[in-house]
Amino acid sequence: MTLSADSHGLAELLRERQPCVVLTGAGVSTESGIPDFRSPQGLWAQFDPFEYGSIAAFRADPAKVWRFYAPRFAVLTEAEPNAAHRALARLEHAGLVRAVITQNIDLLHERAGSRDVVEVHRSIRTSRCPGCGTSYPLARVLELLEEEDAPACPECGAILKPDVVFFGELLPAEAIDRAFELAREAALLLVVGSALEVHPVAGLPLETLETGGEVAIVNRGPTELDARATLKVDGTAGEVLAAVADQLAGGY
Numbered sequence: 001m002t003l004s005a006d007s008h009g010l011a012e013l014l015r016e017r018q019p020c021v022v023l024t025g026a027g028v029s030t031e032s033g034i035p036d037f038r039s040p041q042g043l044w045a046q047f048d049p050f051e052y053g054s055i056a057a058f059r060a061d062p063a064k065v066w067r068f069y070a071p072r073f074a075v076l077t078e079a080e081p082n083a084a085h086r087a088l089a090r091l092e093h094a095g096l097v098r099a100v101i102t103q104n105i106d107l108l109h110e111r112a113g114s115r116d117v118v119e120v121h122r123s124i125r126t127s128r129c130p131g132c133g134t135s136y137p138l139a140r141v142l143e144l145l146e147e148e149d150a151p152a153c154p155e156c157g158a159i160l161k162p163d164v165v166f167f168g169e170l171l172p173a174e175a176i177d178r179a180f181e182l183a184r185e186a187a188l189l190l191v192v193g194s195a196l197e198v199h200p201v202a203g204l205p206l207e208t209l210e211t212g213g214e215v216a217i218v219n220r221g222p223t224e225l226d227a228r229a230t231l232k233v234d235g236t237a238g239e240v241l242a243a244v245a246d247q248l249a250g251g252y
């Protein structure tokens with residue numbers, strides 16, 4: 001199908017199936033220069049997720065994990081929201097998107113103007129000291145990263161841990177509970193830029209389906225839920241969502 005046919009079909013679905021809740025993954029931020037995880041050039045094609053992204057790896061060798069994370073922090077903080085983030089914010093302001101549930105830790109939805117964002121993997125907004133519990137804002141962590149590869153707590157010297165959910169850690173209960181509640185109440189769950197391979201988040205579209213809602217997917221390449229989607233748009237998030245927002249939220 002062409003972009004216009006795809007985005008027209010998605011706009012129609014969004015207009016008819018309300019409330020709509022959006023679930024985003026790393027694919028919504030690649031156009032901001034942030035690599036995703038499982039596409040061919042993704043992070044997990046270069047690094048072993050359990051060697052660099054697990055809580056066990058962090059506890060065993062925090063400096064090694066920071067050598068992986070520090071360049072990502074730089075990319076994350078220099079990135080700007082892209083057309084997909086801006087389109088979702090416009091659709092929220094137009095009353096067509098109730099909330100954005102995101103697996104991303106990059107703060108780009110909030111920076112694009114989305115107001116109701118559920119961060120199920122938390123974010124780089126703060127880092128915490130595992131030694132004394134002190135919490136540090138991103139700006140302070142970036143200052144520390146200028147001086148050393150692994151930021152040490154100014155209070156007690158222990159190496160800080162980013163407040164993002166590592167493999168092997170529990171998701172923030174309040175965020176994941178709200179995400180499942182939103183999925184249950186959604187008439188349409190719109191998945192954008194996620195392969196839907198990581199649970200429990202990948203269970204959210206199933207929750208919508210089980211409670212009578214429908215699923216639409218905008219994703220380059222296959223996802224685990226393609227067969228269950230009312231509409232699958234195999235396209236670029238920025239282009240497709242901007243076209244939908246132009247059709248439905250022109251004035252926002």
Ligand code: APR
Pocket residue numbers: 024025026027028030031036037038039042049103104121192193194195196197198218219220221222235236237238
């Ligand atoms: N437009 C549309 N789709 C895109 C774009 C784009 N511009 N760029 C990438 N994609 C697609 C990829 O093809 C891939 O199918 O987005 C999907 C991203 O999937 P993943 O890399 O698996 O990312 P995600 O689903 O967010 O991973 C979930 O896994 O490693 C953990 O904690 C990490 O939050 C992450 C979780």
